[in-house]
Amino acid sequence: MARIVKAPEERRAEIVETADRLFRKHGYANCSVEMIIREIGVSKGTFYYYFKSKPDILQAIVDKTLDAIVALAETVAADNALTAMQKMEALLGNSHIGEEDSLDVAEMLHLPENRELHELTNIQTVLKLSPILARIVEMGIVEGVFDVEKPLETIQFLFTGAQFLTDGGLFGFSAAEVRSRRLVTQTIIEKALGATPGSFDFMNPVRAVE
Amino acid sequence: MARIVKAPEERRAEIVETADRLFRKHGYANCSVEMIIREIGVSKGTFYYYFKSKPDILQAIVDKTLDAIVALAETVAADNALTAMQKMEALLGNSHIGEEDSLDVAEMLHLPENRELHELTNIQTVLKLSPILARIVEMGIVEGVFDVEKPLETIQFLFTGAQFLTDGGLFGFSAAEVRSRRLVTQTIIEKALGATPGSFDFMNPVRAVE
Amino acid sequence: MARIVKAPEERRAEIVETADRLFRKHGYANCSVEMIIREIGVSKGTFYYYFKSKPDILQAIVDKTLDAIVALAETVAADNALTAMQKMEALLGNSHIGEEDSLDVAEMLHLPENRELHELTNIQTVLKLSPILARIVEMGIVEGVFDVEKPLETIQFLFTGAQFLTDGGLFGFSAAEVRSRRLVTQTIIEKALGATPGSFDFMNPVRAVE
Amino acid sequence: MARIVKAPEERRAEIVETADRLFRKHGYANCSVEMIIREIGVSKGTFYYYFKSKPDILQAIVDKTLDAIVALAETVAADNALTAMQKMEALLGNSHIGEEDSLDVAEMLHLPENRELHELTNIQTVLKLSPILARIVEMGIVEGVFDVEKPLETIQFLFTGAQFLTDGGLFGFSAAEVRSRRLVTQTIIEKALGATPGSFDFMNPVRAVE
């Protein structure tokens, strides 16, 4: 095979991205290292030059994903110009359409056809993200838009419940069913957080055409 | 090894039960066919006489579990002597303590250390059980104890959300944290279904001693 | 590959013998499992059906070799019809020439081109055989043919020293050099054990033709 | 990594020394080239600039070790001020305690945790050293302190036998057992060389405290 030398960070990122994509598509257990390297066109040695084991690259992917998602959340949470509701919208809204690399919490939770990666990421996301959102909720309580006793636990429940949305693929829902469930999700969130009905409308934008 | 002949149904059930137990304990991927047959004391050939592949027995387990859980739910749902609330309690309550083979929805959703089995069962359980529970909710609406617009979707969301409880092991929650989350779960269910606060107290029984 | 079923003990013995031969020829580290199975014409699965790892078969070989060698020694040692000197001759003599499967201590110590197997066997042979020989020496002291203070340790030294003979291959000695060293070995043994010069002449038989 | 240029000889010696140390510690087969270069802080390319293969550096180490050991032996052997017995003591005695880089034949033969290096060095040491010692023995015969017919072969046997001492680790001997065997070794040497009992007492110095 032709020897193509690349900058280490570039090569590393290339491997992580490829593995990420394949793991999401076929599942961690169903992807051999062989598959990954064949996809990129590098040797096995190269893979193991950058990652000491298969679990190792899984962790690298999870870390990368979590870092991005947490960074976004913290940026929004720290923005003093926003109200609690606006922060919620910024994090949960569907406003990034079309932007190629837009980061959206809901979007990032969407990891079909996986197990290890799915759960590792989801669980850690829930654990890392919920405190940030809980603080926003607490701020909302002060602002008078939310009314809930245990923000952290409530957020964690809602996050988990929302996966029946993002896991739509596993559930085998149709587009219409997903829309229907999205509406219900909004309602439950509003009820659970003690928010005014309709205040989370940003989760279900009215589109002229689908 | 001594050749022990058994009635086909009995042998088949024996294999399913053993596999079920081992899969739940160590996880589907971590259980080899070897492990299963060694546990029973039967040969490889026998295993493949009853099941054509490893995925095949997984499906058999899921089917068995679902059949049991759905049968229970339908029995309760069909009992005209019970109110909607009593049916909820019968299905979600923690009242079966000590009864060896008691079937409890919450309990059956509790599948630690697993992936394939866990998700397959959970998802299908949600899909099969939610219509039954939704009908109970509708009955409760008529009875005036519930107030919710989309019972089916709401039930599905709540089921999924409740997993952050049953998945406590994965999340790494302590006993105290699990208790705290159980309370929140109750509150959200009550809010989402429009039930009187405290009406689902059976989910969090007060115990004299822990 | 054609599936050829054999009695387990037969198959197992076949693998052990083949591995033994290849290990002695090329060295343990230089023999892959692949080599062994190709030689026999069985599959990898078969190899690992009988031995759980590569070290495992090494141990099996060592055990087999030691068992044979120790069994021989004990039989001879227990023979009350023999004098100490006759026992020595039976164990160290060169009298089995031509008999295909004759077991001879000296012969069995001859394991060129090896490392792990060589040392494992040699060391354990020395450790297991030396007590038996030491008892013969003690008997010889009573009989008045030997005179030595610490039979066990002396035997162990002599065994180890004798390897410079059996390891002739490593040393690169010519046939003449080996003969010369065999004579010296005899002399040292006699001196170390306090035996009459020439009493170990059986170690260096006079041959008409080579 | 910073590129540090060194004089070729110095760099080469540095690599040999490091490899020597690591090989003796972990064994030749268990030391990867990676380990060696990481220890020194040099690149793979540099290693292969100085040595064309891994076996190549093994040979370099053996050569270096042998050169040192042979040089010492020849210096002692050529010293006309010493008697044969004094020369023996100088080469085999335990008198160098505390001197950091003291070279002692017995010490240099002591190569635990190794195989390839061990045997390569031992065998070659025996072959190169035995003629020198044999000449000392011949001198001793003239001086009347030794009485042996074939000095060279006898020395070779004794060298090899003495390894059951230095290989104590492999044999699993306790400190007491090693001491006991050291005494026996002395006795056999004296008998084999026809020396006065006790004349090799320097091999077993009486220590006040261990």
Add this chain to the structure above:
DNA sequence: GATGAATGAGAATTCATTCAT
């Protein structure tokens, strides 16, 4: 119905060595 010996296609990982820079 039942047995268990046999299969073989991978899987992950290692590491001596090469070569573009």
Add this chain to the structure above:
DNA sequence: TATGAATGAATTCTCATTCAT
């Protein structure tokens, strides 16, 4: 001289599945 990214053949081991008995 020196670097270190890249190579790839080789190795041990696993396990679902098959099939002769």
